[in-house]
Amino acid sequence: MALDLNTPIRFLDLVASHEEIRAELDAVWDTTVSTAGFVGGGEVASFEEEFAAYCGASRCIGVANGTDALELILEGAGFGPGDEIIVPANTFIATAEAVVRIGATPVFADVDPETMLITGDHIRAAATPRTVAVMAVHLYGQMVDAGDVSKACNDLGLAFVEDAAQAHGAKWNGAAAGSVGLAAGFSFYPGKNLGALGDGGAVVTNDAALADKIWSISNHGRSVTSRYEHDLVGRNSRLDALQGAALRIKLRRLDDWNSARRQAAAWYNEYLPASLVPLTVRAEAEAVHHLGIVRCVGQTRDEVSAKLDAASIGWGIHYPIPCHLQAPFAGSTGAFEVSERLASEIISLPMHPHLTESDVKRVAETLAD
Ligand SMILES: Cc1ncc(COP(=O)(O)O)c(C=O)c1O
Numbered sequence: 001m002a003l004d005l006n007t008p009i010r011f012l013d014l015v016a017s018h019e020e021i022r023a024e025l026d027a028v029w030d031t032t033v034s035t036a037g038f039v040g041g042g043e044v045a046s047f048e049e050e051f052a053a054y055c056g057a058s059r060c061i062g063v064a065n066g067t068d069a070l071e072l073i074l075e076g077a078g079f080g081p082g083d084e085i086i087v088p089a090n091t092f093i094a095t096a097e098a099v100v101r102i103g104a105t106p107v108f109a110d111v112d113p114e115t116m117l118i119t120g121d122h123i124r125a126a127a128t129p130r131t132v133a134v135m136a137v138h139l140y141g142q143m144v145d146a147g148d149v150s151k152a153c154n155d156l157g158l159a160f161v162e163d164a165a166q167a168h169g170a171k172w173n174g175a176a177a178g179s180v181g182l183a184a185g186f187s188f189y190p191g192k193n194l195g196a197l198g199d200g201g202a203v204v205t206n207d208a209a210l211a212d213k214i215w216s217i218s219n220h221g222r223s224v225t226s227r228y229e230h231d232l233v234g235r236n237s238r239l240d241a242l243q244g245a246a247l248r249i250k251l252r253r254l255d256d257w258n259s260a261r262r263q264a265a266a267w268y269n270e271y272l273p274a275s276l277v278p279l280t281v282r283a284e285a286e287a288v289h290h291l292g293i294v295r296c297v298g299q300t301r302d303e304v305s306a307k308l309d310a311a312s313i314g315w316g317i318h319y320p321i322p323c324h325l326q327a328p329f330a331g332s333t334g335a336f337e338v339s340e341r342l343a344s345e346i347i348s349l350p351m352h353p354h355l356t357e358s359d360v361k362r363v364a365e366t367l368a369d
Contacts, residue, residue, distance in 0.1 A: 011314025016354040044244035055178030059211035062239030066187020069201040070098035089339035114280035120152030133159035138167035141290035146180040168194040171286040178204035196243040260353035261289040271364035292351030
């Protein structure tokens with residue numbers, strides 16, 4: 001079949017995802033308005049139960065966004081000023097932001113050149129006597145090597161916190177993101193693999209005491225047993241009923257949508273020219289390809305992006321400036337050669353569940369050497 005060279009290829013096609021479930025989403029809006037239950041409530045409670053089960057964990061607490069989820073885990077675990085928390089240099093800034101927000105210090109670590117993720121060796125190299133935890137980021141939809149990171153954390157006496165904002169449904173040796181650390185923070189920002197109709201997030205954990213504490217902090221310090229008593233100074237970070245209901249609908253599609261992303265990634269592996277190297281996915285990983293990351297090795301990134309622009313194909317860069325070089329973290333010490341090289345080489349190609357084989361072929365032909 002001839003390729004259609006005129007239609008734009010979207011970087012992300014949320015419109016197509018929403019069309020697939022349009023009738024169900026419309027009903028959610030109607031119910032929310034007519035019952036006037038807007039924050040928390042039955043839909044959020046059901047979503048929390050279903051998402052915990054999906055992640056293989058016992059508890060889920062819906063919160064306002066993914067950054068809050070990370071911050072609440074760290075605060076709930078009792079970390080704060082004077083503590084160091086290791087974070088990868090190659091991540092979205094929110095990972096480090098959450099650490100700073102609780103008064104602790106982010107200590108950056110470099111990443112593996114192929115998976116672009118933090119490993120046990122990077123953790124060992126960055127740890128100091130003040131280190132209390134590692135925020136391991138399952139970036140781009142691939143989990144870190146959970147056995148290797150757990151071992152490093154156990155050996156060093158550190159908490160293993162998962163930043164799973166880009167990894168809904170990802171697995172390592174069969175264990176889901178959200179089930180391998182002390183607790184995991186998820187983002188439901190609309191563009192995520194599981195996205196709300198606005199901001200949203202969740203903490204997932206198997207630690208009941210930590211779950212209760214996080215619920216309390218995110219609900220104004222309210223006692224878990226007494227509605228009008230407040231045990232501590234908390235804050236407001238809650239999930240809206242509309243989001244809970246929409247997320248329940250999308251959770252039922254998530255495995256199919258993640259499979260479609262894996263198929264798109266396989267097509268990229270098959271059709272891209274040798275000058276563009278897709279992200280390496282380890283044999284133990286079941287990746288959910290949040291982003292279509294490739295390294296530009298035989299063409300410059302500027303050449304690649306110019307070809308994509310000329311062909312009306314969407315693209316992005318995740319991330320062009322590694323975290324330790326962003327203004328708030330200028331002066332961070334350490335060597336982050338891999339993160340810095342990746343930041344200059346990587347580009348994100350269109351990636352979503354509705355990408356067709358002919359879309360991927362067209363991207364690949366546009367980028368031919
Ligand atoms: C790796 C990572 N961590 C944390 C976050 C923060 O999530 P949110 O935008 O919902 O606060 C994001 C979202 O962009 C992310 O990609």
